[in-house]
Amino acid sequence: MAERKLLRHVLKEYVDENGYLVTQLPGGFVDEEGAVIREVVIDEMDGKAEEILADPKYRARQQQGITAFIAYLLKRIGSAEATNDAVKHMLSGDRDFLMLKIRIHTLGNVWSTEIKCTSCGDMLPVVVDLDKLKIDAISDNDTRVVTGKLSRGYKDQKGAVHKDYEMRFPTGVDQEQVANVRNLSTMKTLLLNKCLKHLGSMKMVSDYDLRRMKYRERLELEDNLYNNLPGVSWAVDVVCSCGNEWEATLDLGSLFRSDQA
Ligand SMILES: [Zn+2]
DSSP states (O other), X not given: OOOOOOEEOOOOOEEOTTSOEXXXXXXXXXXXXXXXXXXXXXXXXXXXXXXXXXXXXXXXXXXXXXXXXXXXXXXXXXXXXXXXXXXXXXXXXXXXXXXXXXXXXXXXXXXXXXXXXXXXXOEEEEEEEGGGSXXXXXXXXXXXXXXXXXXXXXXXXXXXEEEEEEEEOOBHHHHHHHTTOOOHHHHHHHHHHHHEEEETTBSSOOHHHHHHSXXXXXXXXXXXHHHTOOEEOOEEEEEOTTSOEEEEEOOGGGTTSOOOO
């Protein structure tokens, strides 16, 4: 298994003389020369940004909308201009981090939202301190791949068993390509396919193989990938008056709605 430890992201951030937030990416953007760039400069939302978020052309292509939204508000990555293309090639966790930071820089860290109780079904009002969400980081020297070994392996059609694998971290490009898929399991298949660089002696792992692969092995791949990704954890502990206590994943649909409650 890959011996990588995710680090607690240390935020060295400030608001500059233009009112922009200067902060550090938890994953880091790798430029054309292979240098890892951490520093990004973010503006707060204006009317145009709001229009991009609400643009109906992105309704069915949410990740493209997120790319356009981030690219509009990101003033620079290191010393370089933040183009649409650069934002697409950022790690998914860094894109998440930027959405979080844009929200905090625009509306503050307090977010009033609702979570449905998994037991009684009541909608619970929840106040989230966005500054307290856990953010995992990787160091500049960490590779942006996850390696591992499937415990049972994947047996291909010819009966050969494949165990060792290497996966790369998903980027905005991957997210954009799979975002239209409605079926969550199909989306996972496609995302695994994009990120899995090799499995045993198989250089190319097809959708066909990933569908034949047993659920247990798929979970091993997914767990190893998602447990090693830098980025924001949107999980919060919730307690309902019915006695139910659980860890909920926040629904980001209302992240940019200001709450007057
Ligand atoms: Zn309940």
